[in-house]
Amino acid sequence: MTETLTSSPESVAATPKLSLRGVGLGYRTPKGRFVALDDVTLDLAPGEFVALVGPSGCGKSTLLKLIAGLLPTTTGEIRLDGAPVPEGVPEGVGLVFQSDALFPWRTVADNIRFPLALKGVSAEEQRAEVRRLVELVGLTSFEQSYPNQLSGGMRKRVGIARALAYDPDVYLMDEPFGPLDAQMRIRLGGEFLSIWENLGKSVVFVTHDVEEAVAMADRVLVMSRGPGTIKEEFRISLDRPRHFQEVRFEPEFQRLQRAIWRSLAEEFDE
Numbered sequence: 136m137t138e139t140l141t142s143s144p145e146s147v148a149a150t151p152k153l154s155l156r157g158v159g160l161g162y163r164t165p166k167g168r169f170v171a172l173d174d175v176t177l178d179l180a181p182g183e184f185v186a187l188v189g190p191s192g193c194g195k196s197t198l199l200k201l202i203a204g205l206l207p208t209t210t211g212e213i214r215l216d217g218a219p220v221p222e223g224v225p226e227g228v229g230l231v232f233q234s235d236a237l238f239p240w241r242t243v244a245d246n247i248r249f250p251l252a253l254k255g256v257s258a259e260e261q262r263a264e265v266r267r268l269v270e271l272v273g274l275t276s277f278e279q280s281y282p283n284q285l286s287g288g289m290r291k292r293v294g295i296a297r298a299l300a301y302d303p304d305v306y307l308m309d310e311p312f313g314p315l316d317a318q319m320r321i322r323l324g325g326e327f328l329s330i331w332e333n334l335g336k337s338v339v340f341v342t343h344d345v346e347e348a349v350a351m352a353d354r355v356l357v358m359s360r361g362p363g364t365i366k367e368e369f370r371i372s373l374d375r376p377r378h379f380q381e382v383r384f385e386p387e388f389q390r391l392q393r394a395i396w397r398s399l400a401e402e403f404d405e
C-alpha cells in the first residue's frame with residue numbers, strides 16, 4: 136500500500152535542487168552486468184531533508200555515488216540546479232560517508248580548516264570559523280589532537296564539522312553515524328538535526344535506522360530489494376523544530392515508524 140505517491144506534484148518546489156529521472160546503474164562484474172539500480176526517479180526541493188532506507192545491498196550507497204558524480208549513470212539523468220551532474224563531486228555538494236576519511240597527519244583544527252583554506256577564506260576568518268565549529272561539535276579541548284588520538288565518535292564529529300566548514304548546498308550522507316554506539320548516535324543525530332534546522336540545506340541521508348530517518352527527515356523513501364528502486368514514499372509531517380529523542384514518543388511518529396517497517400518487511404519476506 137502506497138502512503139503517498141513518489142514524486143507527487145506537491146512534494147517538490149518548482150525548481151528542484153536535485154532531480155533524478157529514470158536513473159539506473161549496472162556494475163560490470165566477471166559474470167556480466169549486475170543491475171544495482173533501476174529507474175530511480177526523485178526530486179529534492181531546496182532545503183529538503185530526504186532519508187533513504189532499504190534492505191542491505193539495494194543500492195543506497197550506489198545512488199549517493201551517482202549523485203556525487205563518483206559513478207556515471209547507465210541510464211537516466213541526474214540534474215543539480217537544473218544542470219547535468221558532471222564527473223567528480225560537483226561544487227556545492229558535501230559528502231559525509233561511513234568512513235570518516237580525515238587526514239591523519241592533520242590536527243582536528245587543521246582537518247576542519249582544510250575546506251576553508253580551499254575556499255580562500257582569510258586566515259583570521261578561518262581561525263574564528265574553526266573555533267565556532269569545534270565548539271559546535273563539542274571538541275574544544277581536542278583542537279590540537281590528531282585523529283588517531285580520538286574515539287570513533289569524536290572522529291565522526293570532526294568529519295561533520297569539516298562538512299559544515301565546507302558549507303555545501305547539498306549534503307550526501309551515507310550512514311554518517313553508522314559505526315557509533317547508541318548514545319553517540321543520539322547525540323550526533325540531535326546535533327546535526329538542530330544544525331540542519333538552522334541552516335536549511337538539502338540533505339540525502341542513507342540510514343538503516345528507521346527511527347533516525349523519521350526523527351530527522353521531511354520524507355522517508357523506502358527502496359526495494361535489488362535492483363533497487365524507490366517503492367514507497369512517506370511524508371513526515373511532524374512539527375519542527377523536532378527534539379531528536381522526544382519526538383519518538385509522539386503517536387504520529389510511532390504510526391509512521393510502523394508503516395515504514397511494514398513496507399521494509401515486504402522486501403525481506405519475498
Ligand SMILES: Nc1ncnc2c1ncn2[C@@H]1O[C@H](COP(=O)(O)OP(=O)(O)OP(=O)(O)O)[C@@H](O)[C@H]1O
Pocket residue numbers: 162163164169171189190191192193194195196197198361
Ligand atoms: N563495484 C561494484 N561492483 C559490482 N557490484 C557492486 C559494486 N558495488 C556495489 N555492488 C553491488 O551493488 C549492490 C548495491 O550495493 P550498495 O553498496 O549500493 O548497496 P547498499 O544498499 O548501500 O547496501 P548496504 O545497506 O549493505 O550498505 C549490491 O548487491 C553490491 O554487491
